[in-house]
Amino acid sequence: MSERAPDAAVAGPERSPTGVALPINAKPARYPGRWLTALVCLFLLGCVVDAFVASPNIKWAEVGSYFFSENVLRGLWLTVVLTIAAQSVGIVGGVILASMSMSLNPVLRTISSAYIGLFRGTPALIQIIFWFNIGLVFPHIALRIPGTGIGFRVETNSIITPIMAAVIALGLNEAAYMSEIVRGGIISIELGQSEAAASIGLTHSQSMRYVILPQAIRTVIPPTANELISMLKNTSLVSVISAKELLTSVQEIYASNFLTIELLIVASIWYLIMTTIATIVQSYLERLFDRGSRRPGTGASNLFHSLFRRDFSVGPSGPGAL
Amino acid sequence: MPVLRAEHVHKKFASLEVLHDISLSVGKGEVVCLVGPSGSGKSTFLRCVNHLERIDAGRIYVDDALVGYEERAGRLYELKEASVCAARRQTGMVFQGFNLFVHLTAIENIMLGPRRILGMTKAEARAEAEVLLARVGLDGRGSSYPKQLSGGQQQRVAIARALAMNPKLLLLDEPTSALDPHLVGEVLSVIRELADEGLTMLVVTHEMAFARDVADRVVVFAGGRLIEEGAPRDILTAPSDPRTVAFLGRRS
Numbered sequence: 001m002s003e004r005a006p007d008a009a010v011a012g013p014e015r016s017p018t019g020v021a022l023p024i025n026a027k028p029a030r031y032p033g034r035w036l037t038a039l040v041c042l043f044l045l046g047c048v049v050d051a052f053v054a055s056p057n058i059k060w061a062e063v064g065s066y067f068f069s070e071n072v073l074r075g076l077w078l079t080v081v082l083t084i085a086a087q088s089v090g091i092v093g094g095v096i097l098a099s100m101s102m103s104l105n106p107v108l109r110t111i112s113s114a115y116i117g118l119f120r121g122t123p124a125l126i127q128i129i130f131w132f133n134i135g136l137v138f139p140h141i142a143l144r145i146p147g148t149g150i151g152f153r154v155e156t157n158s159i160i161t162p163i164m165a166a167v168i169a170l171g172l173n174e175a176a177y178m179s180e181i182v183r184g185g186i187i188s189i190e191l192g193q194s195e196a197a198a199s200i201g202l203t204h205s206q207s208m209r210y211v212i213l214p215q216a217i218r219t220v221i222p223p224t225a226n227e228l229i230s231m232l233k234n235t236s237l238v239s240v241i242s243a244k245e246l247l248t249s250v251q252e253i254y255a256s257n258f259l260t261i262e263l264l265i266v267a268s269i270w271y272l273i274m275t276t277i278a279t280i281v282q283s284y285l286e287r288l289f290d291r292g293s294r295r296p297g298t299g300a301s302n303l304f305h306s307l308f309r310r311d312f313s314v315g316p317s318g319p320g321a322l
Numbered sequence: 323m324p325v326l327r328a329e330h331v332h333k334k335f336a337s338l339e340v341l342h343d344i345s346l347s348v349g350k351g352e353v354v355c356l357v358g359p360s361g362s363g364k365s366t367f368l369r370c371v372n373h374l375e376r377i378d379a380g381r382i383y384v385d386d387a388l389v390g391y392e393e394r395a396g397r398l399y400e401l402k403e404a405s406v407c408a409a410r411r412q413t414g415m416v417f418q419g420f421n422l423f424v425h426l427t428a429i430e431n432i433m434l435g436p437r438r439i440l441g442m443t444k445a446e447a448r449a450e451a452e453v454l455l456a457r458v459g460l461d462g463r464g465s466s467y468p469k470q471l472s473g474g475q476q477q478r479v480a481i482a483r484a485l486a487m488n489p490k491l492l493l494l495d496e497p498t499s500a501l502d503p504h505l506v507g508e509v510l511s512v513i514r515e516l517a518d519e520g521l522t523m524l525v526v527t528h529e530m531a532f533a534r535d536v537a538d539r540v541v542v543f544a545g546g547r548l549i550e551e552g553a554p555r556d557i558l559t560a561p562s563d564p565r566t567v568a569f570l571g572r573r574s
Contacts, residue, residue, distance in 0.1 A: 196421035200435035201411040215425050
């Protein structure tokens with residue numbers, strides 16, 4: 001592997017008799033076909049963009065005026081909160097389900113796979129409506145210490161607000177997907193790592209905590225970020241139960257002023273901004289957890305690099321490598 | 323009292339018998355080399371000693387404690403995970419593929435066991451790890467990640483990691499087989515020094531010259547059986563079993 005580096009230095013560039021490396025002044029090859037297809041595509045794209053921009057039926061000034069309107073920003077905030085809350089439930093639930101699915105206890109394994117089957121096998125939209133209406137099944141929620149009268153009892157509908165139902169539904173649904181991602185990350189770690197951990201006397205859970213999970217997190221981050229981006233957009237599903245997130249907010253506005261397309265454009269631009277930020281955070285986290293496969297860097301310069309550096313090197317390199 | 327005592331060990335993978343009636347003991351301070359053709363069960367035997375594999379019959383004792391089980395009133399009771407792990411601290415293991423923890427630096431690899439199992443403070447573990455790094459000739463490379471080290475350096479870190487738990491017995495599973503030829507020497511000389519210091523070792527190896535120089539005893543495996551054992555000079559220069567003759571002939 002890395003021992004090859006010195007050998008590469010042995011074979012130097014071809015040299016002219018005078019000892020000077022000959023320059024390459026070749027004429028570049030020409031591809032007129034590429035230019036042609038590029039022009040055709042740009043023309044067609046221009047037509048489409050022009051049709052929208054120039055359309056008298058889209059009032060672009062309204063897009064601008066509603067972009068920072070109070071109701072839109074409030075909806076945006078709720079979307080962010082919902083996303084973070086539901087994704088957190090999903091990640092925690094996913095780790096628990098993944099541990100269960102890899103447990104030596106067959107009952108836990110079965111429960112885990114049944115859960116995954118159920119929650120992946122039914123539409124998220126149904127799950128959202130279901131949790132919102134859970135009060136139809138259990139009108140009251142009571143917590144009580146058995147044998148004593150101590151406890152409390154509340155109306156289900158006072159707890160299961162649209163926001164609560166949204167977090168539960170999206171979170172529990174997400175847990176099913178996250179568990180498969182976490183499990184994939186764990187089984188991607190070479191068996192030798194856990195054997196080495198066992199050989200120094202670590203127990204299974206110590207080995208998970210100190211050896212396997214810190215490595216698995218690297219493989220888990222990119223798909224988790226994808227899930228987060230999906231979650232940002234899936235929160236719009238909860239408009240069916242009138243949780244006032246971004247989509248519901250713009251729907252309420254265009255229900256009264258009929259600027260449907262304009263407000264959908266406003267919402268779309270905000271979704272694009274949020275997913276872009278999530279992507280940037282993802283690449284930052286990937287660098288952060290890339291320990292051991294690259295030279296470690298400091299946090300601040302890592303963020304800078306993840307944004308601006310173009311890295312063509314493959315594998316370990318630099319002064320630290322042999 | 324031998325550090326390792328294996329009595330009539332049998333091991334099967336499905337219907338394939340990989341160890342057949344292996345009896346072997348290693349005394350304190352002794353260096354025993356296991357040699358033999360690929361697939362003869364040498365590595366499997368080593369893994370059984372560490373209870374990374376279960377045996378189907380026989381007994382293995384490390385430091386007079388039964389590996390993986392407890393014997394009470396003539397009956398065997400399977401040990402719980404915590405006891406198995408506690409027992410594993412007595413035996414260090416060095417793998418063919420190094421198996422360093424890739425997300426940790428060299429020194430963190432060495433410190434993990436002492437910190438999490440022996441309960442040392444970070445400073446104590448670091449001080450000890452630095453001594454061990456120096457002992458395997460890697461002074462000052464503690465902050466390198468495994469991928470930044472050559473194979474020989476990685477294997478020396480792996481040896482230091484095993485030594486950090488202060489094992490009574492060190493198992494080395496073909497420690498130089500994954501190395502480029504020019505890196506073999508540095509690892510073997512570290513193992514040689516450990517032998518000189520009196521560490522008890524069981525080494526699976528294909529390096530016959532090393533076995534001849536360092537081993538107190540050479541044990542030959544073939545087809546899952548222990549076919550011959552004795553002083554290295556006798557076994558390697560005047561083998562009696564025809565399978566040993568064939569194996570050594572192929573290698574020289």
